[in-house]
Each structure stands twice: as C-alpha cells, then as structure tokens.
Amino acid sequence: MSPAYPRRRREGFLETRIFGYARVSTRDQNEDRQLIALAEARVRPEFLFVDKQSGKDFNRPAYRKLYRKLKKGDMLVVKSIDRLGRNYQEIMEEWRNITKKKGADIRVLDMPLLDTSQSRDLLGTFISDLVLQLLSFVAQNERENIRRRQAEGIAAAKARGVEFGRPHKSLPNHFDELLGQWRRKELTAAEIAKLCGVSRSTIYRRRKQTGES
Numbered sequence: 001m002s003p004a005y006p007r008r009r010r011e012g013f014l015e016t017r018i019f020g021y022a023r024v025s026t027r028d029q030n031e032d033r034q035l036i037a038l039a040e041a042r043v044r045p046e047f048l049f050v051d052k053q054s055g056k057d058f059n060r061p062a063y064r065k066l067y068r069k070l071k072k073g074d075m076l077v078v079k080s081i082d083r084l085g086r087n088y089q090e091i092m093e094e095w096r097n098i099t100k101k102k103g104a105d106i107r108v109l110d111m112p113l114l115d116t117s118q119s120r121d122l123l124g125t126f127i128s129d130l131v132l133q134l135l136s137f138v139a140q141n142e143r144e145n146i147r148r149r150q151a152e153g154i155a156a157a158k159a160r161g162v163e164f165g166r167p168h169k170s171l172p173n174h175f176d177e178l179l180g181q182w183r184r185k186e187l188t189a190a191e192i193a194k195l196c197g198v199s200r201s202t203i204y205r206r207r208k209q210t211g212e213s
Contacts, residue, residue, distance in 0.1 A: 017074045018043050021066055023051045023083050034079045037109050041077045072103030075117060080110045088137050171196050171206060179207060 020043030022034035031050055038048060049066040070076065076098055078084060085091040098104050099116055108114035172178075178195065181187040193200045 017071075018047060018077060019066055019070065019074060020048045020077045021050075021063060021083060022048070022079065023060065023063070025053075034083075037079045038077055041107070041109060043077055067097070067102075070098065070102045070104045074102075074104040075107060076104055077107045077109065079108075081108050081114065088133075092133070171198070175206070176210075179210065182207070 018041070020038035020041065022031045022038060024031045024034075031052070035048070035050070049062040051060040051062040053060065066076070081091060084094040095106065098106055105117040106114065107117065172195075175196065178187060178192050182189065182192060187195075189200050189203050193203045196203070
C-alpha cells in the first residue's frame with residue numbers, strides 16, 4: 001500500500017490517503033494501544049482523528065470531521081470494528097456510508113479479512129460482508145453482556161448493603177445550632193457552608209432533610 005502522503009496526482013492516478021480513527025468512551029481511558037496500532041499501519045499524525053467521549057450518541061466531532069474529509073480512493077483504518085458504532089445497526093450503516101457513499105476503503109486491524117482494498121472480487125466481497133455482519137453482532141452482544149453483568153453486580157452489592165454515589169460529608173455536631181442561627185438570619189447559607197467545609201447545596205439539602213423548607 002502507498003504511504004499516507006497527501007493526495008496528489010502521480011503518473012495518471014491519485015495516491016491513496018490513509019486516515020486513522022481511534023475512540024475511547026471516557027476521558028479516563030487511554031487510547032495509546034489504538035494509536036500505536038494505527039501508527040504501525042502507516043497512519044500519519046495529520047491524518048489521525050481521536051474522540052474521547054461517551055459512545056451514548058454518535059455525534060462525535062472528530063469522527064464527523066474525518067468523515068467529511070474522506071474522498072473516493074481514501075483508506076480508513078481502525079483497530080477494531082466497534083470503533084465505528086455502538087451497535088450492529090450503527091456499524092453496518094457507517095460501513096455502507098464510507099464504502100458506498102464515499103467510495104473509500106476500510107481496514108480493520110484486529111480482523112485482516114475486513115480490508116475492502118484487498119477483496120474486490122465477488123467471493124472476497126461476500127466473505128468480507130459475512131465477517132462484518134458476524135463481528136458487528138458479536139460486538140453488540142458483548143456490550144449488552146457487559147451492561148447486564150454490571151447491573152447484576154450493582155444489584156448484588158446493594159443487597160449486601162453497599163452504598164453507591166458520593167459519600168456524605170459529615171457535618172459538625174453543632175449543625176442544628178447553626179441551622180437555628182440561619183433561621184434567625186444570624187448566619188447565611190454561604191457562611192454555614194464555609195464553617196462546615198461543604199457546598200451551599202449540601203447545606204440546603206441537609207436543611208430540607210430536617211423537614212424545613
């Protein structure tokens with residue numbers, strides 16, 4: 001495959017541009033594994049696009065920018081098929097958009113059979129489509145299994161008395177006295193919050209819990 005230099009006409013044909021896309025679902029995850037694989041696939045930094053946000057919707061800015069740049073004859077490289085979407089339907093739709101509407105090729109590093117630049121004959125296309133549908137289904141099924149296991153784990157932990165969410169900050173023993181001063185307008189909520197080392201929203205919430213409006 002040609003190096004990923006910017007598209008230019010050479011000896012009567014356009015040279016292939018190789019784009020890479022990586023995605024992590026939260027900003028706490030590390031995308032290095034994907035970036036290393038894309039670099040080894042000869043994706044140059046100026047053709048690399050990375051999204052760091054939840055996959056709960058598909059309005060990902062880097063991916064959309066990449067999609068707009070893709071032209072006929074380009075190549076998009078991803079490490080795994082689930083980088084293209086959250087579920088079977090989305091993966092299949094993006095695959096069709098890139099290969100049919102854009103006329104670009106896709107290469108999936110984790111599955112060498114998914115390389116549209118290498119399977120242009122009828123049998124190759126059939127095998128590629130079959131593998132794509134199978135892997136898309138497996139990716140969606142695995143995500144559903146992970147969510148189910150997480151839900152089961154949380155339910156089991158709650159049954160054991162484990163509490164979730166941010167821990168409650170302890171308030172001083174004389175908090176009731178401070179509330180009295182607040183009612184008498186001797187102190188403000190902001191002053192009480194500062195004295196207790198908590199936020200004003202915590203003060204308002206604790207006051208409400210005592211039955212006061």
